[in-house]
Amino acid sequence: MEVPILKQGDYLIASIQAALSDEDLLKLRDELADRVGRFRSRGVIVDVTVVDVMDSFASRTLRTTAHMLRLRGAETVIVGIQPEVAFAMVQLGLTLEGVTTMLDLEEGLTFLDQQKKRRAKRAK
Amino acid sequence: MRTIQPSAESTILLLRELVSHLRENRTQLREEWARRITEAQLLTAMTKEEIFAEATSVYDNYVEVLETGSVEALQAYARNLSERIIPRGVETHEVLGIVLLLRDVLARSLFKKYQADFDLLNRVLDAYEPAANRIANTVGVGFVQERERIIRQQQEAIRELSTPVLQVRERLLILPMIGVIDSQRARQLTEQVLRGIRTNRAKVVVMDITGVPAIDSNVANHLVQTVDASRLMGATVIVTGLSPEIAQTLVTIGVDLSKMNTVGDLQGGIEEAERLLGYKVQAEQISG
Amino acid sequence: MKTATEVQVSIRSDTDIVIARQQARSFAAQLGFSGTDLTIIATAVSEMARNIVIYAGNGEITIEAAQDGAQKGICVIARDRGPGISDVARAMEDGYSTVGSLGLGLPGTKRLVDEFHVVSKVGEGTTVTIKKWRR
Numbered sequence: 001m002e003v004p005i006l007k008q009g010d011y012l013i014a015s016i017q018a019a020l021s022d023e024d025l026l027k028l029r030d031e032l033a034d035r036v037g038r039f040r041s042r043g044v045i046v047d048v049t050v051v052d053v054m055d056s057f058a059s060r061t062l063r064t065t066a067h068m069l070r071l072r073g074a075e076t077v078i079v080g081i082q083p084e085v086a087f088a089m090v091q092l093g094l095t096l097e098g099v100t101t102m103l104d105l106e107e108g109l110t111f112l113d114q115q116k117k118r119r120a121k122r123a124k
Numbered sequence: 125m126r127t128i129q130p131s132a133e134s135t136i137l138l139l140r141e142l143v144s145h146l147r148e149n150r151t152q153l154r155e156e157w158a159r160r161i162t163e164a165q166l167l168t169a170m171t172k173e174e175i176f177a178e179a180t181s182v183y184d185n186y187v188e189v190l191e192t193g194s195v196e197a198l199q200a201y202a203r204n205l206s207e208r209i210i211p212r213g214v215e216t217h218e219v220l221g222i223v224l225l226l227r228d229v230l231a232r233s234l235f236k237k238y239q240a241d242f243d244l245l246n247r248v249l250d251a252y253e254p255a256a257n258r259i260a261n262t263v264g265v266g267f268v269q270e271r272e273r274i275i276r277q278q279q280e281a282i283r284e285l286s287t288p289v290l291q292v293r294e295r296l297l298i299l300p301m302i303g304v305i306d307s308q309r310a311r312q313l314t315e316q317v318l319r320g321i322r323t324n325r326a327k328v329v330v331m332d333i334t335g336v337p338a339i340d341s342n343v344a345n346h347l348v349q350t351v352d353a354s355r356l357m358g359a360t361v362i363v364t365g366l367s368p369e370i371a372q373t374l375v376t377i378g379v380d381l382s383k384m385n386t387v388g389d390l391q392g393g394i395e396e397a398e399r400l401l402g403y404k405v406q407a408e409q410i411s412g
Numbered sequence: 413m414k415t416a417t418e419v420q421v422s423i424r425s426d427t428d429i430v431i432a433r434q435q436a437r438s439f440a441a442q443l444g445f446s447g448t449d450l451t452i453i454a455t456a457v458s459e460m461a462r463n464i465v466i467y468a469g470n471g472e473i474t475i476e477a478a479q480d481g482a483q484k485g486i487c488v489i490a491r492d493r494g495p496g497i498s499d500v501a502r503a504m505e506d507g508y509s510t511v512g513s514l515g516l517g518l519p520g521t522k523r524l525v526d527e528f529h530v531v532s533k534v535g536e537g538t539t540v541t542i543k544k545w546r547r
Contacts, residue, residue, distance in 0.1 A: 019434065022426035022462075052451060053433050055458040056517060079358070083318035084451035086353040092455060092520040095352045102358035103325060308547075315448055 003028045007039055011112055012074070013105070015047040022057055029065040036074045043112035044069050047105055049080030059094040066099040075115050076100065079108040138251040143191045145237060146183075146230065154183050157222075157229045164225065166218045170209070178205065179222075182263075186226060190255050195262045202266030210271060219267045223260045230256070287313055289320040295327040296397050300390075302335035310346035317350055321359045328397040329354055332390045334365030344379040351384055360385060360400060364393035418476035421461075423490075424469075429461040432473045439475045440486050444546055453486060453544055456524040459517045460490040460540055466517075468494020468537065478543050485526070485545035493537040500530050 003024065006013040012035055014028060032044060046062065048054070054062075066076040079102045081089070089095070102108045146153065158179045161167060167175050182205075185198045206219075234252065238245035290298045297320050301313065317329055331350070333339070339347075351361045362385045366374075374381060387393040419439050421432040436457035437450050445453060457473065464471040471492030478487035497503045504519050518540070522528040527543035 019430045021430050052437070053454045053458050055433075055455050055462065056520060057462055081356045082451075083315065083322050083353075083357065084448045086318055086356040087315060087349075087448050088451045088455040088524065089356060090349040090352040091452065091523050092459070093523070094520075096356060101356050103321070103327075104358075107358055 003031075005031060005035060007035070007041070010042040010116070011109070012036065012039065012041045012044045013047065014044070015049075015105075016051055018050065019052070020058070022061075025058055025061045029061060029068065032065060033068055033072060036069055036072045041074045042116060044074045044076040045105060045108040045112070046076065046078050047080050047108075048078060048085075049082070049104070051080075051085065052082070054081070054085050054089050054094065056092065056094060059089060059092075059096060063096055063099055066096075075112060077102050077108040077111055079104050134247070135251045138248050139190055139193075139255065142234070142248060142252060143187055145233070146187045146190070149233060150183065150187075153229060153233055154179055157183065157226050160225050160229060161222050164221060166221045166225075167209075167214060169212045169214055179226075181205075182223070182226065186230075186259055189259050189262075190252075193255075195258065198259065198262050199266055202263045203270055205263075206267045206270035210267075210274060216264070216267060216271070220260070220264050223263045227256045227260060287316065289316055289324075291324050291326070292394070293398070293401070295325060295401055296394075297321070297324055297326045297329045298390075298394070299329065299331045300335065301331060301333050303337075305336055305339065305343050307342050307346070310343045314346055314350045314353065317361075318353055318357060321354060321357050326359050328400050329359055329361045330390065330393040330397050331361060331363050332365045332393065333363065333370070334367070334390065336365075336370070339370050339373060341377045341379065344374055344377065348379060348381075348384065362387055362393045362396055364388065364390045418474055421473045421475075423461050423464045423471050423473055423492075426462075426465055429458055429465060432461040433458040436473075436475050436486075436488060440544075443477055443484070443486055445486065445544075449544065449547070452524050453488075456521045456542055456544070457488055459521045459524075460488065460542070463517050463538075463540065464490055464492045464494070467497075468492030471537070478545075480545075483545045485543055487541065487543045490540045491537065492539075496534040496536055496538055497530070497532040498534050500532055504530070 003014050003016050003020070006015070012032065014032060016028075020028070028046075032046075035041065036044060046065070048062075051058070062078055066078065069076045077100045078096065081101060100111065102111055154176075158172075158176050161175055161179065162172065167178075170178070181201065185201050189195055189198050209219075231249070231252070234248055235245065238248055287299055287301050290300070292298050297317070299313070299317065305313070317331070320326060321329065331347070347363065351363075354361045364387050366386055385396075387396050419435050421428060421435050423429065423432060433454040437454040440450050440453045457475070461473055464473075469492075471490065471494065474489045474491070476487050476489075478485045504522065518530070521540075521542065525542040525544045527541075529541040530538065531541075532538040
């Protein structure tokens with residue numbers, strides 16, 4: 001199951017459409033790392049709204065993806081974690097430390113815009 | 125289908141005779157029973173007419189059980205009856221009382237009918253008693269089960285009611301937690317908060333525990349989990365109203381509070397929440 | 413509605429993990445579990461299946477109904493003929509891992525469920541059994 005990655009201005013948006021295997025997740029990580037460099041993206045949103053299970057592997061892969069992309073210059077936001085999924089994740093001890101999480105796509109975009117403005121302000 | 129006791133043929137014949145006896149004397153026995161219910165001051169919450177109507181149904185169901193040996197219809201009736209009379213305050217002892225009275229009324233009519241033949245009376249009672257006891261049992265158990273079901277339902281309702289999730293401003297939820305919190309309720313609260321975040325698109329949640337007398341390590345862990353899970357959904361939790369005692373307990377049992385955003389009282393918590401939300405409003409205004 | 417008495421999924425690769433957890437979710441739904449518990453059960457099964465893939469290469473997951481007195485629930489058994497765990501107690505400590513996974517697998521799974529049981533023999537394999545009761 002391939003994850004479509006949309007380019008929108010400075011940002012990349014990856015919306016997961018169905019249950020992903022470990023391999024799919026790793027592919028997504030590599031694909032994003034590649035495109036962030038190619039498009040010189042400043043922000044990435046990974047939308048997991050339809051994900052109904054976030055186990056230790058998925059969670060760890062998303063976390064390393066976010067850290068990798070940050071090193072490549074793109075702030076990364078995970079959006080759309082469902083209430084039940086969030087509940088199961090914390091029971092399992094998975095808290096995505098160091099990763100920005102937002103309610104939904106809209107919130108994620110707002111957050112990235114704010115980050116951009118803050119950066120611009122600092123540059124002045 | 126379960127049938128009545130094994131002593132087979134003779135028992136079945138005796139029960140059949142019994143059933144026709146009860147059918148023939150329906151009017152009289154039913155009245156006798158209703159009279160004794162009133163005398164014993166049972167079902168005082170019901171009118172005479174109501175008692176008579178229910179007595180008729182119970183009587184007919186009773187005869188049917190004796191005839192078919194199956195208590196299924198009676199079970200359904202007992203459930204239905206319980207549903208109707210529990211809200212009116214009818215007590216367990218009253219329900220058991222009336223069924224036992226009916227058993228006695230019918231037994232006496234059997235004594236009378238077979239008084240000339242002691243041996244036959246004995247055999248009739250041998251067939252009648254186990255069936256009658258099973259009927260009393262079925263009705264009693266049905267009533268108690270229905271009561272338990274209602275109690276469970278009410279407990280559930282109280283739990284839901286006891287912690288409202290209030291939206292005080294756009295994107296700000298407040299949970300005034302009151303009373304003793306056990307693991308189950310703590311878990312429910314966590315789920316409530318998380319669902320609340322999604323439905324209200326909340327950014328900040330203030331959990332006020334001023335009204336919570338004590339917290340154990342289990343509940344404390346749930347609090348920490350709520351904070352973590354809310355963050356995964358993009359919301360910040362502020363905990364307010366930690367009493368000195370609770371604060372001390374939490375420190376003593378070693379709960380990691382470093383990630384917990386705590387503010388002294390509810391008012392301070394709301395101010396902090398507004399600061400968190402207000403910062404965002406300003407940022408959007410700049411972009412105009 | 414009558415449900416199948418048990419479901420078996422053989423686990424050979426990471427795509428089977430996805431199948432196992434989807435089967436577990438729909439089986440649990442048929443048993444009357446609701447929202448959060450479905451997710452928790454699916455997550456636990458995902459961890460159990462992953463454990464098989466990582467440590468043993470292949471094995472199987474069996475999902476069935478469970479009952480204990482008035483309690484009703486679901487029972488999931490993960491069996492493999494892999495190398496086995498030499499020190500089960502240590503494997504259950506948070507953070508312990510032999511092949512560089514996060515090490516949350518088994519201890520994390522234990523936190524998700526009501527009953528958790530591991531039997532393992534070096535050289536013969538590992539069986540992990542979990543139960544979750546309906547609330």
